[in-house]
Amino acid sequence: MKNLDPDKIKVILATDCGSTTTKAILIQKVGDSYRQTHRGEAPTTVEEPFADVTMGVINAVTEVGELAGRRFVDDDGKLIHPATETEGCDIYISTSSAGGGLQMMVAGVIKEMTAASAKRAALGAGAIVMDTIASNDKRKPHDQIQRIRELRPDMILISGGVDGGNTTQVVQIAELIAPAKPRPRFGGKYRLPIIFAGNKDAAPLVEKTFDEDVELSIVENLRPVLEYENLSPARDAIHDVFLEHVMAHAPGYDKLMTWTDAPIMPTPGAVGNILQTIANTQGINAVGVDIGGATTDVFSVFDKTFNRTVSANLGMSYSISNVCAEATMPKILRWVHFDMDERELRNRVKNKMIRPTTIPQTREALIFEQAVAREALRLAYQQHKEFATTLKGVQQQRTVGDTFSQQVGGQTIVDNMKLDLLVASGGVLSHAPRMNQTAMLLIDAFEPEGFTTLAKDSIFMMPHLGVLAEVHPKAATEVFEKDCLIYLGTCVAAKGTGKEGRPCFSYEIKGSSLNERGEMMYGDLKLFPLAQGETAMVIIDPAKGFDFGNGPGKRIERQVKGGTVGLVLDARGRPLALPEDRATGQATMKRWVEAMNMYPGESRK
Amino acid sequence: MHNPIRWMGRWSVAPALVLLAALAIGGPCQPAWSQDPQPTAEPTTQEPTAEAPGEPAQASAPEEAAALPEEAGTEATADAASGRSESMQWVDEHIFDLDRGWLLLVVLIFCGSVVFWIAHARSGRPVKVRKIAGLEAVDEAVGRATEMGRSVLYIPGIQDINEIQTIASMTVLARVSRTAAEYDAKVEVPTSRSLVMTTARETVQAAYLSAGRPDAYNQDLIYYVTDEQFGYVAYLQGLMVREKPAACFYMGAFYAESLILAETGNSIGAIQVAGTAMPAQLPFFVAACDYTLIGEEFFAASAYLSGSPEELGSLKGQDMGKMIVGGLLILGVILTTLASATGSEVLQHFVDFLTQNVLT
Numbered sequence: 001m002k003n004l005d006p007d008k009i010k011v012i013l014a015t016d017c018g019s020t021t022t023k024a025i026l027i028q029k030v031g032d033s034y035r036q037t038h039r040g041e042a043p044t045t046v047e048e049p050f051a052d053v054t055m056g057v058i059n060a061v062t063e064v065g066e067l068a069g070r071r072f073v074d075d076d077g078k079l080i081h082p083a084t085e086t087e088g089c090d091i092y093i094s095t096s097s098a099g100g101g102l103q104m105m106v107a108g109v110i111k112e113m114t115a116a117s118a119k120r121a122a123l124g125a126g127a128i129v130m131d132t133i134a135s136n137d138k139r140k141p142h143d144q145i146q147r148i149r150e151l152r153p154d155m156i157l158i159s160g161g162v163d164g165g166n167t168t169q170v171v172q173i174a175e176l177i178a179p180a181k182p183r184p185r186f187g188g189k190y191r192l193p194i195i196f197a198g199n200k201d202a203a204p205l206v207e208k209t210f211d212e213d214v215e216l217s218i219v220e221n222l223r224p225v226l227e228y229e230n231l232s233p234a235r236d237a238i239h240d241v242f243l244e245h246v247m248a249h250a251p252g253y254d255k256l257m258t259w260t261d262a263p264i265m266p267t268p269g270a271v272g273n274i275l276q277t278i279a280n281t282q283g284i285n286a287v288g289v290d291i292g293g294a295t296t297d298v299f300s301v302f303d304k305t306f307n308r309t310v311s312a313n314l315g316m317s318y319s320i321s322n323v324c325a326e327a328t329m330p331k332i333l334r335w336v337h338f339d340m341d342e343r344e345l346r347n348r349v350k351n352k353m354i355r356p357t358t359i360p361q362t363r364e365a366l367i368f369e370q371a372v373a374r375e376a377l378r379l380a381y382q383q384h385k386e387f388a389t390t391l392k393g394v395q396q397q398r399t400v401g402d403t404f405s406q407q408v409g410g411q412t413i414v415d416n417m418k419l420d421l422l423v424a425s426g427g428v429l430s431h432a433p434r435m436n437q438t439a440m441l442l443i444d445a446f447e448p449e450g451f452t453t454l455a456k457d458s459i460f461m462m463p464h465l466g467v468l469a470e471v472h473p474k475a476a477t478e479v480f481e482k483d484c485l486i487y488l489g490t491c492v493a494a495k496g497t498g499k500e501g502r503p504c505f506s507y508e509i510k511g512s513s514l515n516e517r518g519e520m521m522y523g524d525l526k527l528f529p530l531a532q533g534e535t536a537m538v539i540i541d542p543a544k545g546f547d548f549g550n551g552p553g554k555r556i557e558r559q560v561k562g563g564t565v566g567l568v569l570d571a572r573g574r575p576l577a578l579p580e581d582r583a584t585g586q587a588t589m590k591r592w593v594e595a596m597n598m599y600p601g602e603s604r605k
Numbered sequence: 606m607h608n609p610i611r612w613m614g615r616w617s618v619a620p621a622l623v624l625l626a627a628l629a630i631g632g633p634c635q636p637a638w639s640q641d642p643q644p645t646a647e648p649t650t651q652e653p654t655a656e657a658p659g660e661p662a663q664a665s666a667p668e669e670a671a672a673l674p675e676e677a678g679t680e681a682t683a684d685a686a687s688g689r690s691e692s693m694q695w696v697d698e699h700i701f702d703l704d705r706g707w708l709l710l711v712v713l714i715f716c717g718s719v720v721f722w723i724a725h726a727r728s729g730r731p732v733k734v735r736k737i738a739g740l741e742a743v744d745e746a747v748g749r750a751t752e753m754g755r756s757v758l759y760i761p762g763i764q765d766i767n768e769i770q771t772i773a774s775m776t777v778l779a780r781v782s783r784t785a786a787e788y789d790a791k792v793e794v795p796t797s798r799s800l801v802m803t804t805a806r807e808t809v810q811a812a813y814l815s816a817g818r819p820d821a822y823n824q825d826l827i828y829y830v831t832d833e834q835f836g837y838v839a840y841l842q843g844l845m846v847r848e849k850p851a852a853c854f855y856m857g858a859f860y861a862e863s864l865i866l867a868e869t870g871n872s873i874g875a876i877q878v879a880g881t882a883m884p885a886q887l888p889f890f891v892a893a894c895d896y897t898l899i900g901e902e903f904f905a906a907s908a909y910l911s912g913s914p915e916e917l918g919s920l921k922g923q924d925m926g927k928m929i930v931g932g933l934l935i936l937g938v939i940l941t942t943l944a945s946a947t948g949s950e951v952l953q954h955f956v957d958f959l960t961q962n963v964l965t
Contacts, residue, residue, distance in 0.1 A: 109751060109752055110748040110751055110752055110788065112744070112745070112748060113748050113749075113752050114752060135751070135788065135789060136748070136751075136787055136788050138787075160752070161752055161753075161754060162752055162753055164754075165752055165753040165754040165755075166751060166752055166753065166754035167754065168754070168789075169751065169789060223752070226749055226752060226753070392745050392748065393745050393746075393748050393749035393752060393876070395874055395875070395876055395895060396876075396895040396896070398891060398892060398893075398894065398895065399891075399892060400888050400891050400892050402891065403887075403888075403891045403897070403899065406738040406739070406896055406897065407738055408736075408738050408741045408742050408745060408896070409742070409745055410745070
């Protein structure tokens with residue numbers, strides 16, 4: 001990157017080259033702070049007949065320029081920078097997920113240990129992990145070789161063994177990959193990049209195993225000891241290889257790379273980057289979700305530990321059938337407050353799958369789609385919880401007091417009670433007709449406990465800000481706070497279970513525009529208006545057995561943020577359980593839908 | 606094709622129950638056709654005669670035969686007085702000891718719960734067994750050894766194979782060995798008894814075979830050290846300090862050596878999993894090891910690891926039996942306390958009935 005004085009940067013142009021659309025945003029210094037001012041988009045042109053990603057970029061940037069009254073592209077079709085008073089930009093940055101993003105295969109000795117670390121490194125760098133090869137994956141060597149041959153990854157990450165530990169099985173993994181000669185996706189002359197991040201003693205042996213057909217890079221071990229995970233060197237290597245090898249072979253990216261002031265990042269990697277930046281600067285725990293047509297990405301930062309998962313078969317169009325199969329129709333229909341014909345719904349699902357760009361045309365279709373979204377999000381979050389765990393294979397320290405409370409390693413680090421911020425993005429959440437629906441979807445699917453702020457990414461700006469955070473963290477943080485996030489409000493939810501109609505907690509709300517007190521019965525849901533920018537003090541006195549973060553039955557007092565939806569008091573208990581009986585379930589759901597004012601003007605009984 | 610074990614299991618439960626009931630109620634009472642010369646009358650009720658001092662209390666068969674009608678006549682009078690029918694008397698005298706009917710009831714409840722839970726498990730309904738961290742950690746411990754390129758040390762206690770804890774230890778050894786075979790890790794089993802060594806070799810070999818890695822089995826890694834308690838422990842300590850195994854399993858009967866072993870294992874940074882039914886050694890293991898199987902957990906390992914409905918059902922049934930015993934104990938304590946505190950005759954009669962009839 002060019003050495004620019006951060007204080008002199010006034011105009012920032014950012015693009016995200018997606019599979020179908022290239023989105024451009026303009027960030028300008030307005031007064032003393034950075035604001036996102038304009039946005040534009042154009043179809044991505046990475047595929048034939050254009051086969052040049054920069055054409056889509058130029059189109060999107062031109063639209064932004066027209067809206068902003070500023071010229072960004074010169075007569076030769078190149079970006080103008082540095083900026084002058086009327087044209088150009090000081091910084092241009094970009095992310096990319098075009099052509100399916102970064103697709104990787106990872107390998108390690110033990111699936112739950114070094115292979116899991118390799119997977120975390122790859123996912124954290126923004127890749128899609130196609131498969132994980134491990135010595136205990138229950139596959140025979142010939143099956144593993146067959147699988148490696150079938151896949152066409154952009155690169156392979158090999159790990160295994162602690163430093164000074166296992167070398168035999170690490171070399172065995174290399175010996176599986178070398179003869180399989182996996183072919184890369186792009187370019188016939190392209191040598192497949194392989195990153196080795198395993199036992200340093202095994203590195204020379206691994207080097208000997210591969211011939212000139214592959215581009216081997218050796219980096220620091222990602223598990224130098226089992227007690228510690230060192231993912232940064234592997235992630236950096238993935239980014240470098242992504243730029244040098246993968247991007248360089250994708251149509252038009254060689255030109256795009258010369259335009260950008262910071263390395264092009266894979267889109268999910270950039271989203272993770274901004275979430276980490278925000279969580280670390282504000283000292284909070286955050287979860288982000290991006291639900292797409294084919295996949296659902298979940299990002300989390302708990303106690304400064306970042307995790308990302310991609311649920312490859314959970315999405316709202318291409319993968320909607322899989323969501324229905326995995327969740328089952330009764331589970332989906334429990335979120336619907338009236339009778340629906342299951343046969344008709346199945347047709348609706350298949351139609352959505354073969355016509356992925358259609359959107360619901362009727363209220364019923366919208367309600368059903370949002371019911372499917374709840375299940376897709378719930379399943380994706382469940383998978384995330386299973387993946388985001390403490391390290392396995394670590395020695396435990398015990399006392400006699402642990403006699404009856406021993407727990408195995410690999411417990412999830414995702415704790416909904418500690419969750420401070422839940423950010424939503426993706427069509428079904430971002431483009432819901434009412435924000436109340438987005439809030440309700442998030443609460444039902446993620447089941448936040450205690451006090452949780454809910455927000456949504458206004459125009460899917462997080463990828464742009466993720467790269468910007470690398471270049472200009474201040475601008476990224478300011479835009480994230482002011483323009484990227486639309487605060488929906490705060491959810492205050494009780495953890496614990498009880499009997500319907502019994503007292504759950506009493507509350508007192510003190511704010512400039514909202515002053516309320518009352519009691520919530522188990523199963524109740526209440527929404528109070530609390531506008532964006534407003535705050536209120538909420539005092540909760542939980543009934544015995546219900547917890548809001550201070551322990552069961554203990555009083556808690558917290559300041560909450562308002563938003564477009566407001567303040568939600570949730571006494572439905574956690575884990576959230578809906579009545580099994582369909583009629584009772586519908587009545588309960590109807591009550592909640594009305595409490596949240598999800599579908600106003602609904603005349604249906 | 607039928608699985609013979611499963612087939613046998615399906616039909617053997619009912620006869621087994623009947624046999625158990627018969628044993629419970631039959632006890633020392635012999636049928637009339639028995640040629641056993643043991644007397645039917647209880648020895649404790651017979652006073653040694655002055656005519657035969659020093660003679661064994663056991664009477665010869667003809668003497669017994671001669672004595673029987675007389676005794677039977679006496680009992681018949683007593684039974685008639687208590688309203689017993691002749692057929693009942695005959696059953697009592699020749700087949701079952703009906704005074705032990707309560708024992709039959711207890712046996713039926715215990716065996717019935719086992720049979721019920723086995724049937725319940727076989728029907729495909731889930732039998733919930735809580736997670737036992739020590740057994741769940743086997744994969745983790747062997748995985749650690751694999752990643753570190755070090756061995757797994759398995760110590761099956763210091764008792765011989767006739768000790769039930771050593772037998773239970775073999776079940777866990779099978780699981781550890783199977784995992785080690787799958788992960789291609791090395792398992793070393795030094796034993797303090799030669800018969801344990803032989804059993805362990807068989808167990809490990811079978812585990813490697815079932816994992817599809819018979820070639821990886823090395824019998825030299827399972828060896829006998831010494832019968833001497835501290836000689837054995839000294840050897841193990843030396844081995845641990847020299848080889849630094851990444852995972853240590855202590856499963857079986859342990860005495861004073863428990864803390865010596867666990868502390869040494871802790872100092873070399875190994876993941877340690879212990880399991881014993883020796884109450885005195887449990888605190889040491891809990892404090893020094895990563896995971897500890899406590900008493901019954903250790904014996905439940907077989908059912909837990911196999912996951913077979915028969916074993917899980919049996920485990921659940923036994924637990925139900927234990928719960929009943931526990932409940933009765935509490936009830937008995939409360940009743941006895943109340944009886945002595947209040948002086949209530951009704952309660953005292955009830956307690957007497959329980960102690961003199963049900964529990965004898």
